[in-house]
Amino acid sequence: MKKRILLLLAVLLLSLPLTASAGLDLSSFDAFKAQATGQNQKHFPETSYAKWENRSGNQLAFSCELYNDGDDETVAYELHVYTEDVWGNRLLPEDEVYAYTLKKAIEPEHVRYSGYMLIPDRSEIYKVYVAIKKVRFANDRIITFDNPEYYNWTID
Numbered sequence: 001m002k003k004r005i006l007l008l009l010a011v012l013l014l015s016l017p018l019t020a021s022a023g024l025d026l027s028s029f030d031a032f033k034a035q036a037t038g039q040n041q042k043h044f045p046e047t048s049y050a051k052w053e054n055r056s057g058n059q060l061a062f063s064c065e066l067y068n069d070g071d072d073e074t075v076a077y078e079l080h081v082y083t084e085d086v087w088g089n090r091l092l093p094e095d096e097v098y099a100y101t102l103k104k105a106i107e108p109e110h111v112r113y114s115g116y117m118l119i120p121d122r123s124e125i126y127k128v129y130v131a132i133k134k135v136r137f138a139n140d141r142i143i144t145f146d147n148p149e150y151y152n153w154t155i156d
Contacts, residue, residue, distance in 0.1 A: 050153060051113070060122040060155075063113045064130060068106040072141070077102050078134035080148060083119060086126040099133070127152050 050064040068074050080097040084090055092098070100117045119125065131148035 051116075052155070053116075054122055055118065058120065058122045060119045060125055060128075061116040062119065062128065063116045065111050066104060066106060066114055066132070067111045068108055070137070071108050073108065073138040074106045074135055075103065075138050076134075076136040077104055077114065077132055079114065079117070080131045080133045080150075081117065081119065082129050083121070083125045084127045084129075085124050088127075091121050091124055105138070125155055127154050 050062055052060055052062040055061050064079075066074075066077060079100045079102065081100065082090060082092050082097045098117075098119060100114075102114050102117075104112055104114060106112045119128070129150040129152045131145070131150040133145055133148050135143045137143075
């Protein structure tokens, strides 16, 4: 019995085979929020958000919403991220991603922000792609997604 861990992201960087729109709102800690839309709404509801900020050293800090639709509490996630420039060129080689391990307890049927992840080359980033690669549950069960589904957001 496979449990889905849904990714409710609305990030700030680059995009992939999904389309996303960014509605900007400066109300939260001077960070941008983007509302994501996509083809597969059961995995990425329209109400999912992400926040991002420019950081020193040409870095982008972003945080996205994660949704636990399983029956057990989660305790950690591994997110895979890559970015593209305005022309659709990846900013990393084709077979590379940034991997972020985040300790994040999320109760079943709840949404929480991931916490900020720093991504280099902010000045080049136009789209960000994010996928959940692994999930660890409170009972020590781990789910690994061999071909994770990426979602993307355009950073205006």
